[in-house]
Amino acid sequence: MAAMNIESILDRHSREAHRLVQILRETQDALGWLAPESLTAIAEGLDIPRAQVESTAGFYSFFHTRPLGDYRILFSDNITDRMLGNQDLMRTLCEKLWLEPGRVAEDGLVSVDATSCTGMCDQGPALLANYRTITRLTPARIDEMAHLIRRRVQVGDWPPEWFHVEDNIRRRDVLLDHGLAPGEALAAALDRGPTGLLGEIERSALRGRGGAGFGSDIKWRSCRDAWGDAHYVICNADEGEPGTFKDRVLLSSYFDMVVDGMCIAGFAIGASKGFIYLRGEYRYLLDRLETRLAQRREAGLLGRNILGRGFTFDIEIHLGAGAYICGEESALIESLEGKPGKPRIRPPFPVTHGYLGQPTTVNNVETLALAALIAVKGGEWFRAIGTPASTGTKLLSVSGDVARPGIYEFPFGVTVAEVLEAAGATDTQAVTTAGAAGSCLAANEFGRRIAFEDVPTGGSIMVFDQSRDMFEAARNFAHFFAHESCGFCTPCRVGTAVNARLMDKLALDRGSPYDLDEMEKMHHLMQGASHCGLGNTATIALRDILAKFRPAFDRRLHSPDYEPGFDLDAALSQARRMTGRDDAGAHLTDNLSAHAGGHPSEAKP
Amino acid sequence: MTNSFLLDGEEVPFTPGQTVMQAASAAGKYIPHLCWHPDFAAHGSCKLCTVKIGGRFATACTTRAAAGQEVENGTEELIAKRRTLLQLLFVEGNHFCPSCEKSGNCVLQATAYEMGMLSPHFDHFYPDRAVDASHPDVLLDFNRCIMCELCVRASRDVDGKNVFALSGRGAKSHLIVNSESGRLADTDFAATDRAAEVCPVGVILRKRVGFAVPIGQRDYDAKPISQKAVEKLADSEKEAG
Amino acid sequence: MSSETQGADVKPRKLKVATVSLAGCFGCHMSFLDIDERILPLLELVEFDRSPITDIKHCGPCDIGLIEGGVCNAENVHVLREFRANCKVLIALGACAVNGGLPAQRNHLELADILQQVYRTGHGLADGSQIPSDPELPLPLNQVHAVHEVVRIDYFLPGCPPSGDAIWAFLTQLIEGKEPTLGHGLLHYD
Numbered sequence A: 001m002a003a004m005n006i007e008s009i010l011d012r013h014s015r016e017a018h019r020l021v022q023i024l025r026e027t028q029d030a031l032g033w034l035a036p037e038s039l040t041a042i043a044e045g046l047d048i049p050r051a052q053v054e055s056t057a058g059f060y061s062f063f064h065t066r067p068l069g070d071y072r073i074l075f076s077d078n079i080t081d082r083m084l085g086n087q088d089l090m091r092t093l094c095e096k097l098w099l100e101p102g103r104v105a106e107d108g109l110v111s112v113d114a115t116s117c118t119g120m121c122d123q124g125p126a127l128l129a130n131y132r133t134i135t136r137l138t139p140a141r142i143d144e145m146a147h148l149i150r151r152r153v154q155v156g157d158w159p160p161e162w163f164h165v166e167d168n169i170r171r172r173d174v175l176l177d178h179g180l181a182p183g184e185a186l187a188a189a190l191d192r193g194p195t196g197l198l199g200e201i202e203r204s205a206l207r208g209r210g211g212a213g214f215g216s217d218i219k220w221r222s223c224r225d226a227w228g229d230a231h232y233v234i235c236n237a238d239e240g241e242p243g244t245f246k247d248r249v250l251l252s253s254y255f256d257m258v259v260d261g262m263c264i265a266g267f268a269i270g271a272s273k274g275f276i277y278l279r280g281e282y283r284y285l286l287d288r289l290e291t292r293l294a295q296r297r298e299a300g301l302l303g304r305n306i307l308g309r310g311f312t313f314d315i316e317i318h319l320g321a322g323a324y325i326c327g328e329e330s331a332l333i334e335s336l337e338g339k340p341g342k343p344r345i346r347p348p349f350p351v352t353h354g355y356l357g358q359p360t361t362v363n364n365v366e367t368l369a370l371a372a373l374i375a376v377k378g379g380e381w382f383r384a385i386g387t388p389a390s391t392g393t394k395l396l397s398v399s400g401d402v403a404r405p406g407i408y409e410f411p412f413g414v415t416v417a418e419v420l421e422a423a424g425a426t427d428t429q430a431v432t433t434a435g436a437a438g439s440c441l442a443a444n445e446f447g448r449r450i451a452f453e454d455v456p457t458g459g460s461i462m463v464f465d466q467s468r469d470m471f472e473a474a475r476n477f478a479h480f481f482a483h484e485s486c487g488f489c490t491p492c493r494v495g496t497a498v499n500a501r502l503m504d505k506l507a508l509d510r511g512s513p514y515d516l517d518e519m520e521k522m523h524h525l526m527q528g529a530s531h532c533g534l535g536n537t538a539t540i541a542l543r544d545i546l547a548k549f550r551p552a553f554d555r556r557l558h559s560p561d562y563e564p565g566f567d568l569d570a571a572l573s574q575a576r577r578m579t580g581r582d583d584a585g586a587h588l589t590d591n592l593s594a595h596a597g598g599h600p601s602e603a604k605p
Numbered sequence B: 001m002t003n004s005f006l007l008d009g010e011e012v013p014f015t016p017g018q019t020v021m022q023a024a025s026a027a028g029k030y031i032p033h034l035c036w037h038p039d040f041a042a043h044g045s046c047k048l049c050t051v052k053i054g055g056r057f058a059t060a061c062t063t064r065a066a067a068g069q070e071v072e073n074g075t076e077e078l079i080a081k082r083r084t085l086l087q088l089l090f091v092e093g094n095h096f097c098p099s100c101e102k103s104g105n106c107v108l109q110a111t112a113y114e115m116g117m118l119s120p121h122f123d124h125f126y127p128d129r130a131v132d133a134s135h136p137d138v139l140l141d142f143n144r145c146i147m148c149e150l151c152v153r154a155s156r157d158v159d160g161k162n163v164f165a166l167s168g169r170g171a172k173s174h175l176i177v178n179s180e181s182g183r184l185a186d187t188d189f190a191a192t193d194r195a196a197e198v199c200p201v202g203v204i205l206r207k208r209v210g211f212a213v214p215i216g217q218r219d220y221d222a223k224p225i226s227q228k229a230v231e232k233l234a235d236s237e238k239e240a241g
Numbered sequence C: 001m002s003s004e005t006q007g008a009d010v011k012p013r014k015l016k017v018a019t020v021s022l023a024g025c026f027g028c029h030m031s032f033l034d035i036d037e038r039i040l041p042l043l044e045l046v047e048f049d050r051s052p053i054t055d056i057k058h059c060g061p062c063d064i065g066l067i068e069g070g071v072c073n074a075e076n077v078h079v080l081r082e083f084r085a086n087c088k089v090l091i092a093l094g095a096c097a098v099n100g101g102l103p104a105q106r107n108h109l110e111l112a113d114i115l116q117q118v119y120r121t122g123h124g125l126a127d128g129s130q131i132p133s134d135p136e137l138p139l140p141l142n143q144v145h146a147v148h149e150v151v152r153i154d155y156f157l158p159g160c161p162p163s164g165d166a167i168w169a170f171l172t173q174l175i176e177g178k179e180p181t182l183g184h185g186l187l188h189y190d
């Protein structure tokens, strides 16, 4: 039965090894988990080494090589989820189901764990139930969920309103108010011809919305000019940055603009094939998007001979499986090729050596949608919006302590204060402007502008009011990176783990200035020595918060000198239990008290 | 100035296509490295070879040499960085050198000596990774793996076997072998494989030869790795040519 | 390695040195004594406080403390803290102090299982053998730790044991007020 399932999955994917991530997901869907013999069967079916299959299966958070229950509940654990009380909800669910977080119930029925931001920050707390998104959790929902699980009701039969995801669009500008019909932008691009189109993109000064702000015309031109057997367009819909959810909304409600944009990119660079790399957390969108692609093929807006104009371009959707690093373009391509998402050595860059070694352009969802808009309206028009160095508008995903969380489309150059005002933020203490990976602004900086030249952002705006403990935000980010580091390079693999440990040490009130110096040291190591953008940015928010919200850290420093990272008294627990002792000698006090009268550190003989 | 760059102010010639590491090694200059090996494609993961080129950090093993580059290698800043990287590797695994058969022949250890590493500095992770003694001729002690993938490359590219791979992610990364049981004995690995001798640390160990070489005569007893590495390369080039 | 660098006419106050072996094998102390006749010029410069060499039981204010061995039980913690509180400069001496060494190789086992095995279920135990619970005995920690994981350590001198030469070189540099380094041949982890 298992074997038959796997055979049909393999056949459906033409036994192509680079479809391994998709094959593993479907196998897990069918069989519940990825058993050793399943991995062997897949390896044999694809004629690749088994170790390669296990390597990929072991990399992604959403694949399990051990059984994790018929119900797998993953609480979104972004700081915004925490601010909305997800930890209490998770504890409640665990209690009701008689289990510990991270452990499978003894009867194998269910497991409950945490996962990185699921992109529902505007309607959290959220969770994934067997990888289907549930939003706006309440104690009542958790209560009912426990009942449904115990009664073994299939997730598909849970109350449909739980799965409802709102767009929450709060401010529209040129993109969200585009008023174009599906294919209209594509037709305009075909009219312009590749050269004319590239000229408009150049005139628009469009810069990538995925974070780095790379000039789209340069990317497309160098890809077009690169020699290869085939060219590829990839739409980066991995949207993993904590606090970002604008691509979700574009895919949900502006998908035709995105598809038009992909076709246009394909037309510009000479590609006939495109991929959408959709993050595993957005799996609920998959069927809907597939359906829309099929409709467009029917309507002559995708596939062979588009619009009867002789242009052929088709799109395939690949689903990720829980790995933030797969948003990095070369890791994304590795994942598309069926491998663990570890960033490649660059150069060469994807524009010359991308998917299957061929010239590939990777663009963010929003960049592609904007390219569609530019194809119709022209580069000059676009360039008139925003600032000279940051043209056009930017979609901002605003969440946290605001009255109206959701999507705000603003021209570049808008101040942080204006965004806060629009979202109904009061008494704001801090704003993170690039998720976990960028700077954190304090109140005296709210006059700064959202723009590549001032406050660059991929669109994640998380707002913290005065009641929030910024230390907890920093700690959440530190754990995020420790969980999401791909593990390829030493500084990031071990450095993120060291930072997470240090932050936990502080959280347990075991900190000293020594620990803060250690984090500073780790920042200097990881910046510059790390292999990719993840490691290079993993300490920025942490360091920013430490610098600007120092009292939140100082509160946790219980010794001026040095504190051990572990609880010494707890370290005697097993011996106490085994000997039955509980006398004074069977305990250790904290270093702090024992240390009074110790010499300061500067003395040297 | 054609086809040469400056390494700590000294001119190093290169042939087009060479990396900074390749050119420096060929010129008898030592740039610290763990995951680089002259016989294999660069991997770029350990970051020990981090140098500064034109003021920016870069890995010497993956960066193409270019005419006129100014490369910093032996500065205190870079040595301190490398020392920290080594310390991270030491606490991430279990490195109890006195009871390790690789001691004295270990690239990690010798590089740490070279960089003057006196302590692991950080709190130890003390991971718990079971040893695999299933194979008749070779033992795997995963506790010392530094994820350099040299064994992966050797088995795949030279032996044509794919015995090894890394799985897991982040701090949970770990070496796996190509069998359903997870045991080395159930793979087609042989002690004569190139992968059997390429591990820079004490993970892939031949059985029954441990501690055979007396202290004083091991690879890095007589000379530090900065000399030894360069000599080794010169020898292998003599053999090849 | 010179011992003559100390000026002859200015006679500085002798430095007070304390030493202790925690979870170690006394190998490092043996090695210390192995500096042989150099102990004499050393004694010109230092005098010993608490040390296995002197039999003083508690460490008083000292300039240098040398710690051999890792931290495996509650008593080790107390002694180590006493040293930290009293020594201006604390040195981790030897592999066990530096990373837990051989004793730390029990760290992948559960302490409870070890105690059970050693005192209750192991071979050759008398009938009714119990885990000792005398309050006089220090309780073992769940894991063995390097000394720098329990108190701040100023310097590390690795080796199992570090050679007499290494200890000599290290201490003389330190006493001369230099940042101690160990060159090729002296720096060893084994």
Ligand SMILES: Cc1cc2nc3c(=O)[nH]c(=O)nc-3n(C[C@H](O)[C@H](O)[C@H](O)COP(=O)(O)O)c2cc1C
Binding pocket: A207, A208, A209, A210, A211, A212, A213, A214, A236, A237, A238, A239, A240, A241, A324, A325, A326, A327, A328, A329, A330, A362, A363, A364, A365, A367, A368, A532, A533, A534
């Ligand atoms: C760790 C990491 C995560 C990233 N995640 C994303 C992402 O989720 N979406 C995205 O569009 N770009 C992401 N990027 C940036 C991509 O590598 C790439 O620059 C981008 O997709 C290019 O598209 P653009 O030119 O349209 O911005 C990430 C980069 C790094 C280093």
Ligand code: SF4
Binding pocket: A325, A342, A343, A484, A485, A486, A487, A488, A489, A490, A492, A493, A530, A531, A532, A533, A534, A535, A536
């Ligand atoms: S920096 Fe981090 S995420 Fe990037 S390659 Fe290194 S380990 Fe992987």
Ligand code: SF4
Binding pocket: B094, B095, B096, B097, B100, B101, B102, B103, B104, B106, B107, B108, B109, B144, B201, B202, B203, C189
């Ligand atoms: S692998 Fe090298 S560094 Fe690690 S214990 Fe063995 S000799 Fe020491």
Ligand code: SF4
Binding pocket: B144, B145, B146, B147, B148, B149, B150, B151, B152, B164, B175, B198, B199, B200, B201, B203, B204
């Ligand atoms: S086993 Fe050895 S060669 Fe293989 S990855 Fe680990 S350290 Fe490198």
Ligand code: FES
Binding pocket: B032, B033, B034, B035, B036, B043, B044, B045, B046, B047, B048, B049, B050, B059, B060, B061, B062
């Ligand atoms: S030697 Fe260059 S990164 Fe390892």
Ligand code: FES
Binding pocket: C023, C024, C025, C026, C027, C028, C029, C068, C069, C093, C094, C095, C096, C097, C101, C102, C159, C160, C161, C162
């Ligand atoms: S006690 Fe000195 S080396 Fe272990």
